[in-house]
Amino acid sequence: MEIWEVAEQVDQIEGLTADGKPDPDYAASLGLKDAPLGRRALGSGVDIVVYLLLQIPYLVFTVPLLLKLVQGRFGFSRFLSHPDFLLALIAAAATTLLTLIFAVLQIVFHGRQGVTLGKSIAGIRSVNVKTLERPGLGKAFLRALVVWGSSIVVVGPIVFLISPLLNKENRNRGWHDQATDIWTVDVREGLDPYDEKRMRIARKTVAAEPVAERKSLPSLSTPNEQAGGYRPSGRVSAGVLGVSRPKGKGDDGGAPGGSLATPSSGPAAPKPVAPAIPPSRGVTPPPPTPTPTPPSPTPTPPTPAPQPQTPLPTPPPPTGATSGGPVTSSGTPLPQPPAQPGQPAQPGQPGQPGQPAQPAQPAQPRPSGVMLKVDSGERIPVAGVVLVGRDPALTENTLGARTVSIIDVSVSKTHMSLRPSGDGVEVTDRGSTNGTVVIHEGASRRLKAWEPVVAPVGAMIRFGDRSALVRRG
Template sequence: MTTIWEVDDADEEIEGLDAAGRPDPAYAAALGLIRAPYGRRFLAVTIDIVVYLIVQIPYWVFSVPLLLMFARSEITLYGLVAHPNFFVAVLIAGITALLTLALLIVQGAFQGRAGVTIGKAITGIRSINVVRLAKPGFWRIVLRTLIVGASNIVPVIGPTLMFCSALGDSEKRGRAWHDHATQVWLIDVKKGLDPYDGKRMRIARKVVKVEIAPQSRDLPSLATAESSAVEPEYRPAHSVSAGVLGIAKAKRAGRDDSVGIVAQHLGSASAVTAAEKEGGRVGGG
């Protein structure tokens, strides 16, 4: 039985932090991450709201009219229960509630794992964790949604102030109060890098980490000396009849400083010449 161990996020090395341990916007920019434009963010939210309202249509069509009749005292409680559409209204209300809950869970799960909702997928926006530049996580998205919902305690004004707070982001990333509270950042994957593309993200991180190593020494000049008496900085290797390159070295008295294959070639030639001479002497004697 094989056990697959998962590495805790706290044990992972986090890249792109400044000296204070905060995410560095310059590092994210170097990777190619671009903040999502406000226009497309608004469009994405609008699309998600429209999808939510579409799911509510059966409830408003079949259940709400009967409830309004009871609220306006047009029918009594007995009349409400005895109404021929009561069972259909209750059934539709229950189905709508289940579909709404399923939609919220699916939207939250996809945004937590892949940074995308229906609106974000259409507009080319992704949600990421601003520290790790990866998936934000399901529970961070749940908290973010609850904060947005709580802002509606003061209708219109609350959500407006919260979303407008993105304009005053000191990091210039367009993050509002609910984004800062949950460490979420919305980015543009149409014009910038998609951090959910694992291969491209790894390459981008490696490229940012690469530093050009300085040369250990200056290369010799290949220019011809102005005076023949001046030794050039670079002398090309000499060649022999066998086509093997060798390096010429100065000879001392009674010593051959040739090395490698060149020395073997010369040594073999000398040995053959000596053997021929010796053989001639023996034959002649």
Template sequence: MIWEIDEKKVVIEGLDADGRPDPAYAAALGLLQAPSGRRAVAGVCDLVAWLLLQLPLWLGAMPLLFKLAGGSISPYGFVNHPGFVLAVVMAAVSFVFSLVYCIVQLAMHGVRGMTIGKAITGIRTVDVRTLERPGFGHVLLRSLILLGASLVPLLLPVFLASPLFDGSGRRRGWHDKATGVWLIDVRSGLDPFDEKRLRVARKMVKAAPAAERAVLPSLATPTDSHAQPEYRPGSRISAGVLGVARPHAADERPAVGLSQATAPVQPAPTDAGQPVLGGFRPADPAVAGPDRAPVVDQGLVSDVPVTQPPAQPVQPPVQAEQPRQVQRPQQPPQAQPAHPVQPEPSPQVAAAQASSSDAEPPVRASAPAVRYALRLDSGESILVSEPVLLGRNPDATSHPGARAIPLADASRSLSKTHMLVRPVAGGVAIVDCGSTNGSGLFHDGVEYSVTAGTPAMAAEGDTIRLGDRRATVVRV
């Protein structure tokens, strides 16, 4: 039996196919090379701090040593000199302080990538491959190389000037390349020792770019009268709304806007081509007869309830110069009974009959308002019908009326009270509540930073970043 051991290999991001560090990846993270001027100032600051620790030696012990070296006193006189004990104490103080200074400098340089001078000038040292702390061994070897170069005349200035001749453009000197380190600027660029920001930057670099939205045809009317429109709808109604009318059967009456209207009376067969006035076809002496009935035009039905007009007595023939009056002929015996029974109108129809001249058409119900929600990267959705306060444990004391919703955050990139989301027309308004890791807004594949306390508009399809979490604005 062959046992296979699964070795967990550490995957280092930012290396090319040959295993060398990729400068483009570091630039995408936001890492910037340290300027040469500030590197020189950092070295001077470290040297000045070390010289200050040598003052006890130079002031308390060196004068007596100069007398011994010049022959002013003998070795016996040097040991029995009244200032010998003070000289030894001052030399010991300088030695101890210098030893502690070197240990602290090496420890800070290896763990945090900075010395006293680098901390003052805003410079950090990182491992060029992992972009993390350089390690105690690398910085110790780098210090020994500079110390050895200082023992050879004119060799130390050459080492210190070697970053100016770096062909890669990253300002790495010979001692930097020998130890695999890189000096970066944390004032203008990203601080890699801020683990949360470095983790967010790596995720942003690995994230796939947002897909571009498809270009839809324009619905605007072309300005040129001879130009053809880009989009031809199936139907256009008189209100200007585009769409296709829903087909219905011949005996089915559309319910839109006719909830309080009575069923129309089916018209009797008439001659096609007769003019229609006010919904009734006037009687023609040539074609009128006892079997002719008024015709109701189905295309002129409105929202006002329709009732059958009251019966009128039959008028005798009138003069030619007088206007013709509509006669109500007798219904044929085979179509309707001699005395048709009128149905009892409903209360709504009776009220409409009582005020037929002053009645107003019924008020149509308005369409429901569009609402939006936040779809989190975990698959959950949060309806934004009121102000919503998001965070690890949001406190709504300073935001009265807002609904506090805690979000799960394993990486602890969310602040306790991270963001306020309010519903607005066309989307939602987001306000960063002074979070530690900040917030962002992705629109058309581009991220825009959200300033704390300043509202930002997020439309449908935009993505909101809260620390390491993501939420997409969707329409409900």
């Protein structure tokens, strides 16, 4: 008998250290900020004031009658028959009911939305310090009991109000927050953790790894060093331009393809000059080496001129094959005019003596630019000043800049400006509503308005609900 056990799926909580404690750096990289002590005191003060206002009916109509009873001005029977007894009873019941409703609403909204009446006015929220989500009704109720219980001791509320100053994590968490795993954050200056869309984008942005740069592919062109490679003005006997064959042992240095004329049996004629072939791109041809002429030690008597011999008939070339230059009907090559100074030699035409072929200028490397790839698929090349926003507007300082519109309600009208800076992009937040954050190698930096920050290649720029990756392009 086999027993199958199904492993329970445990949700992985992001942002915890190895010992299971919340990591403040992770929360900061998402854009969450500690609630300032001033606004925390403001929120608590608003809640206390509302609570005291609900106690006014009880304090005005019920407490004076109870004090007369305690002081012994009349007995309990006279207390029940007192003309103000009914009013005191109604005031006490109203105060109790309103206070109970107020307390229940405070706990429910605090547990499910992380907000109370005072927190909503002060612009702060409460979250679970580990999951960065809603605290839950249980933790909110326990926190309220701790705060209310501290009022039993005279100095209890004062101690709890100053306890955030004693927090070792520097996150302004008081004793009541530490006992219930609650953290109070600022939603005016930082990210609102209850905005599910922006929170989801922030988590994905922090967890995303930089995109690897695409490797450059090898060139498909023929290498210059290869023998018999591509030469723009090379010519073979078949008349095909752009192809040249390597020089063999039997080549006499003549024109490519050779001549079809039969050499005479007379004295050796000077070798024809090889046609000037433009060098391959990037290769400088060697300078021509002059052929030394040995001096004759003694004058020799003039020899009689040889008798002209009749050249042997030469068979016509095959169809479709031509020599390195134009030929006559008998197959002998026609003389070609010398190349003009300053002009490149034509294919099959010998270069002018003393005029070496001019080397071709090497191709200049094409500079690589920087671009932004937005998560919506848009690509923003950054070759100069670029204004990005919902409807960017040019000013006197940005005349000539290029504008790029990102249709999104979370993006301000003129959200940020970009300009190339070395191996990256200089980003400047132009006083946007939802701010701009630069994330690189796990570190997050929220930009201050009008403060330029360089985002290197591979960094992520988050503006509003949009995010863009800095790449080479």
